[in-house]
Amino acid sequence: MLRDELIQRMDTLLEPEAFKDYTVNGLQVEGRREVRKVMTGVTACQALLDEAVAWGADMVLVHHGFFWKNEPSTVTGMRYHRLRALIKHDINLVAYHLPLDAHPDMGNNAQLGAEMAWYRTHVLDGPVGRGVVWKGRTSKPFEHDTLAAKLEARLGRAPLVIQAHQRPIQTICWCTGAAQDMIELAWQNGADAFVSGEISERTTHIARELGISYFAAGHHATERAGIRELGNWLARDTGVEHRFVDIDNPV
Incomplete structure (x- = not known):
């Protein structure tokens, strides 16, 4: 062709x-x-x-x-x-x-959500385009260590976890790759946790001060x-x- x-x-x-x-x-x-x-x-x-x-x-x-x-x-x-x-x-x-991160069916966010059995409820408007950050719910409430173990089993890489609270995780936002600076958008939309690929030094402090846990699951892996x-x-x-x-x- x-x-x-x-x-x-x-x-x-x-x-x-x-x-x-x-x-x-x-x-x-x-x-x-x-x-x-x-x-x-x-x-x-x-x-x-x-x-x-x-x-x-x-x-x-x-x-x-x-x-x-x-x-x-x-x-x-x-x-x-x-x-x-x-x-x-x-x-x-x-x-x-x-465009590949955001596609509703075959995109990176869609594929990660399907792999983890997260049920998408919204796609969020970010500074670079619609659908780059997704919001949804986990299949059931998860403790932090359980969610981390599931990410490792699915992606073949242990995530770095910044635990910012003690409550179980059920409302979640995610964006694959290097989207750590979207964490405030996730917090504004009521997420218990935000999952992306990478983490910066500032991400730890933002997560703790806002009270939203962060999972850096790997840029390549996600x-x-x-x-x-x-x-x-x-x-x-x-x-x-x-x-x-x-x-x-x-x-």
Whole structure:
């Protein structure tokens, strides 16, 4: 199938124009026009690109691509080697960031909620777009250590927990990745706990002072499922061959 047709289908599905993102959504590096093999992964790191070259991929489809705001614009060192691998082997690089977090069915938030059996009740309006933060309820009230153990069992990584109160957790907000600064939005919406991927030094104090517990469940760990599901959808919808590669990342 033609590259531009594949991208148009994903643009229609994910609606990137609805988000104030920190990067370019869609085609980032142009490769061959005909696409038969699509490799997905969380981040366009060198290890993933090497896997794509070895497999003969026509397209690498990721959640974290290149060209982030405030990054240097020079093509040297690590950045040069990544771009060189794509251009030398005529591989397309396509990335979807916030639109993939927020998609109501295959997005990272949707996938995490389904995995944890959290029942979504609202999607919240944040500064970067609607649906980036979700609110819902756990299947039953959980003590902090029980919820932490369930996150570890589902994601393969123990979360860092800032326990800010003693009551059981049932109303919960979540946003995958590096959304620790959305904790006040979660508190404003009455959550007992907020789950995201990363934590900053300030997050501990904010959680304690507001009285909302925080679970840092891993940036990579919380964002594997969305890009994998997008690749599976693309394969079902268009017939391209799809392979997801999980490059280990403990963060």
